[in-house]
Amino acid sequence: MAVLHTVNKSPFERNALESCLRLAKAGSSILLFEDGVVGAMQNTRFSERIAQAMHDFSFYVLGPDIKARGLGGDKIIDGIQVVDYNDFVDLTTAHDTVQSWL
Amino acid sequence: MPLEVNGKSFETDEEGYLANLSDWQPELANAMAEADGAELGENHWEVINFLRSYYEEYQIAPAVRVLTKAIGKKLGKDKGNSKYLYELFPYGPAKQACKYAGLPKPTGCV
Amino acid sequence: MENGEGVVKKFCYINRKAPYGTIYALESLEVVLIAAAFDQDISLVFADDGVYQLTKGQDTEGIGMKNFSKTYTALGDYDIKKVYVEKESLEERGLSADDLQALKYEDEDDDWAEKDSLFIVGRNDLATIIDEQDVILSF
Numbered sequence: 001m002a003v004l005h006t007v008n009k010s011p012f013e014r015n016a017l018e019s020c021l022r023l024a025k026a027g028s029s030i031l032l033f034e035d036g037v038v039g040a041m042q043n044t045r046f047s048e049r050i051a052q053a054m055h056d057f058s059f060y061v062l063g064p065d066i067k068a069r070g071l072g073g074d075k076i077i078d079g080i081q082v083v084d085y086n087d088f089v090d091l092t093t094a095h096d097t098v099q100s101w102l
Numbered sequence: 103m104p105l106e107v108n109g110k111s112f113e114t115d116e117e118g119y120l121a122n123l124s125d126w127q128p129e130l131a132n133a134m135a136e137a138d139g140a141e142l143g144e145n146h147w148e149v150i151n152f153l154r155s156y157y158e159e160y161q162i163a164p165a166v167r168v169l170t171k172a173i174g175k176k177l178g179k180d181k182g183n184s185k186y187l188y189e190l191f192p193y194g195p196a197k198q199a200c201k202y203a204g205l206p207k208p209t210g211c212v
Numbered sequence: 213m214e215n216g217e218g219v220v221k222k223f224c225y226i227n228r229k230a231p232y233g234t235i236y237a238l239e240s241l242e243v244v245l246i247a248a249a250f251d252q253d254i255s256l257v258f259a260d261d262g263v264y265q266l267t268k269g270q271d272t273e274g275i276g277m278k279n280f281s282k283t284y285t286a287l288g289d290y291d292i293k294k295v296y297v298e299k300e301s302l303e304e305r306g307l308s309a310d311d312l313q314a315l316k317y318e319d320e321d322d323d324w325a326e327k328d329s330l331f332i333v334g335r336n337d338l339a340t341i342i343d344e345q346d347v348i349l350s351f
Contacts, residue, residue, distance in 0.1 A: 010230055010261050012305070035233030038261065043306025064274025068232050070267035070281070075306070084274075160286035161278060165249055168289045175324075 002027055004095035005057075008034035008102065011046045016101040021049070024099075026056040031083070031091060033062035037069065040080050047077055054079050062088060107133045119201050126154075126204030134202050138193070142202070146190055148177055153203040163208040166196045221346040223247065224255045227262035229351065231281070232272065237265045238280055240351035245283075248290040255341065256287075259298040262351075263305065266297065266330070268313040281313065288317030293329045300335050 005024050011017040017039045020030060030053075032040050039046055040061040050059065059080040066072070066082065076082065083091070092098055104111040105120075107129050113121035118134065120126060131150060135142045142150075152173060156164055164172065166184065174182015181187075187195035196208045225244055231237040248254065258266055270281040287295065295315050302308060315330040333341070342348065 008233065010233070012261050013229070035230045035261070038230060038264065038305070041306055045304050047306070065232070068270060068272040068275045068277065068279075069230065069264055070270040070311075071264075072269065159282065161280055161282045162245065162286060164286070164289065165245070167249065168286075172289065 001095045002029075004028070004091055004098045005030045006098060006100045007032050007036040007039065008100070010035040010038040012038065012044075017046070020099075020101040021053050021057075024057060028056075029058045029060065029091065029095065031060040031062065031088065032080075033065050033088070037061050037065045037071065040066070040076050041071060042075055042077050050077055050080075060087070060091065105130065105133060117201075117207065119207055120204040123157075123204055123206075130204060131202040138198070145181075146199075146202075148181075149173065149187065149190060149195070149199050150203045152176065153199055153205060157203070157205050163196065163200045163203075163205040165208055166194070169196060169199075218251075220251065220253055222253045222255070222344060223347045223349070224257060224342060224345040225349050225351065226257045226259065226342070227265060227351050228258075228260040230261040230264040231270075232275060232277055236351045237262070240349075241280060241283055243349065243351075244287070244292065245290060248292060251291075254292050255294040255296060255345070256292065257296045257298070257338065257342065259301045259338065261301075263297055263301045263307060263312075266295075266312045266315075267307070268311065284315060285313060287315060288329055291317070293317045293327075295330045296338060296341060297330065297332050298335060298338050299332050302332065 002025065005020050005028055007017045007020050007030065009016040017036065024030065039050060040059070041047065060083045061076060061080050063082045063084050066076065103114065105114050112125050112130060115121060120130065132142055153163065156172070170182055170184055170187060173187065191198040200208055225240055227237065227240050229236040244256065266284060270279055272279040297312065309332055312330065316326045317329045318324040319327050
């Protein structure tokens, strides 16, 4: 499988997610973790952009990072899959390469 | 230097504070006090137990000023003063009592 | 302003980073707790991603870090009574006051009545608050 893109920065603070969306090829997977989980939240300035991008990409978000920040399940954009650390590893091995947008 | 209690060894830092909060048990407090040449009575335990519950709730060891005020509110005005607490813990209420309670050294305590 | 023991200055801590991903939030909190011993006039400001520091229901077990969000609720014990959260930063993130922890202090001069110490303020008011400070520390 193609490329797994990971984003660990908040879109409010850095342009990592923006660059990722701009340069990832349709069909790629995008995993949001650490402060990057903020990008998976509903009703933010970025939510609509993400919802649109879901036509092109599979989105994942790391559950433990969501919970740590008190950002519960009902706040996540529909269609983004919540994964745990084991899934993170599986995603990494299931893709040919990983690009980290630091 | 590790602390030996009931045949078990517990890791401490260079100042004698317990390395792992979850290792704590009352016998450890007694052993630490004994090493300091002190014996723990009911009044000591009141403070130690208070510190443990404060840490549980707020994830910090309170500063002396905060401890004094809170003890006064919880255990009565006669106990909520630094004279009372220093008599119980002559090395400093926050420092010594926190150590016995298995907490890290209070933030801001040099 | 002299109070007999020294000059009281207005200190303001501005917090703009989400917790856990970087060390800023925790470092700021530690400095605040230490500085609280010096009896200054302290305000905390949470803006931009800093508002995520105050969300309720944080559970850090899964990431193996200390849940220091509980410590914010002890700020009242340290006589920190002015915590300002920028309204626009919350809105931009789909958050509201209901998503934040309650922060209270006990008023010594009012029979220890519990009072709110968290205030949600618009950006114009926040600009004024920042403008009135003697010392500003940024995190």
